[in-house]
Amino acid sequence: MNTPPTASELALCLCHSCGLSCDMRAGPTECERCGAPLHRRKVSSLTRTWAYMLTALALYVPANLLPVMNTTMLGSGADSTIMSGVLEFWQHGAWDIALIIFIASIAVPGIKFVSLTLLLVTVQRNSLWARKERSKLFRFVELIGYWSMLDVIVVALVAALVKFQALGTIEPRLGILFFGLVVVFTMLAAMSFDPRLIWETPHNKETSDDVTSH
């Protein structure tokens, strides 16, 4: 082995909270220094990621089907869903705005679902395939996570600003709540995922299994 020994080989565990390398031979469950619980891997990472991602997926359906906001202009009200808004912008020639909304609101959550599923399945199969790329993919998922909140923020802003009584009023609808929850749960799923699992070899998989069962 040319590589330096891993932390588990040296029976060391890094405290998540204060960063102290704890000696695990004594079997401590808490950090000696700050008292935070010690885990070699994130607690039940795969289960939680799966659960959060499935939640997000379940919420993704009403988020896209239910209207996200209601625009009342001069007495005529119209509910609009995310997709109808995109189509409306597209039909009016504002394809750039349509593209932004589409990417931020529909494509990004979709990409997240696909990416997380890919990561989860490969980790569970102890795949050695493209581990570096998968790691990059995870970082990308984490990065784009909060950008999906764009829609929620726009609706919140517009609903707060456009209050012209009879002339025009914009009100949020139930869909935006679900959409926000989708974003929150995908972010939770990404947070629950432990990227170190990507790098676990079948050799040290067994130990990690112990950990993930926490």
Next chain:
Amino acid sequence: MTSHPTDTPQAPGSPAIKTRRFSVSLVWIVPIVAVLVGISLVVHSILQQGPTITLNFKTGSGLTANKTEVKYRNVVIGQVTDVALSDDQKSVNATVQLAKQAESFTRADSQFWVVRPRIGAGGVSGIDTLLSGDYIGADIGQSETRAKQFKGLENPPPITYGEPGKRFTLHTQTLGSLDIGSPVYYRKIEVGQVVAYELDAEGKGVNVEVFVHAPNDAYVTENTRFWNASGIDLSVGANGFALKTESLSSMLVGGIAFRAPPYSPNDKPADEARTFELFDDQDSALAPPNGEGQYMALRFDQALRGLKVGAPVEFLGVEFGKVVSINLDFDAKKRSFPLNVGIVIYPQLLGQAHTKLLKVMNHDPNDEAAGVQLIGSFIENGLRAQARSGNLLTGQLYIALDFYPKADKVKFDPSLRPVSIPTIPGNLEQLQEKLENIVNKINQLPIERIAGNLDSNLVELRKGLTQFNAKTLPGVQNTLADVSKTLQSASSTLAEDSPQREQLTQTLDELGRMSRSLRELSDYLGRHPESLIRGRPDNAAPLDLQGPPRK
């Protein structure tokens, strides 16, 4: 289990035992809740979904899928989900998703119409849709049967279901300016409106359906007369101008007014859906009933320019009928073109004259033969029809029935229908005839001969004048010159300074003196008559006349 025995105790074991009490991680509650929420949403929306109906409109104007709402009393009860052409492509089918609580709008007689801004003379409606866009108005029906297909109305129904009031049918000849929504007035107060109209079964009249709102529907009684209050009624009478109109709105969109005649005994509110006659104006509506009309034929030999259908027929100056037809005829025997004029008379309009006559004659108005006999006796007594000029300026004629006892006797044919009344020429025609006679006589005068005689006379006259000029005139001139000379000499004789005049003056002076002497003498003789015998004594003379003593 582990490849590195030294590693195993390093794994924190106690939390693992703790979590293994659950076979499934608690975190799975989160997706389960999410799924449950999703399912509940689906169930909720299915439960909330009302019936779907299809409305058939002539045009899809103003209908937008997923935008146009269906409203009842301004509350949204559904939404148009789809707008598509009908199968025959002659109309538009709008699919409407009704709300759950609007289920009763599927009653078969529910009505749907598109509310759009309508600006008419009668008013403005649907102005809010100018900004908000059109919506579909709905009115709930009462039928027990349910339907999925509805025919959309082109115009909003003027009366909503269950509105208290009564509907009546009015029969008229033409619709005039009436329209759906035209107001109905009672004593100039709007109490209802026209809700429908249609041609009657034969197409010879119009049935107008009006709705009178409660409680004013009680004023529609069995004797009530309806009349068309559209437009302006300007009449010129002996009292001057009279302008009648119900309201500005009725001038523009027409209207109907009703009222019972002032004297209507035993009047009670009319039943729903009763049929009334719609009169043209108030006067004819409130006029006493015409009664049954009798058709009669008149035959005029002269042209009747100015006689029109509808011209009045008068009996002794009382209007009681009108002209209904004027037809030119050809008389084969006389080779002339007489005019056949048909009239209708309403004997009941003669009022008490009619009733008293019937009583005296012991006549039954329904006995036609007797009625004709009565007319025959009138004609025997000189009843004649005459076309008289009602207006000298416009030359309009009317038919006057009058008695002319001196008229030529005419044979009356009682079997003829309609009854024919003999005619006599009108006043103007008579005048015309007399003038014609005069002209004829003038025509018959031997004007040419007279003119010839006159001409020769004039020639002779001219000859005489020439002679007169040539011979007589110079003589006259000489005579005149002589006269002038005579006058000149006379004038010189009488001049101021002429000797003749001087002598004349002296002679006159002498005469004066002589007459004075004579007066003195007569005076003296009066006082002294003896002097005629004795002579005059010396002292006898008055002092003033005493001359110097002669002795």
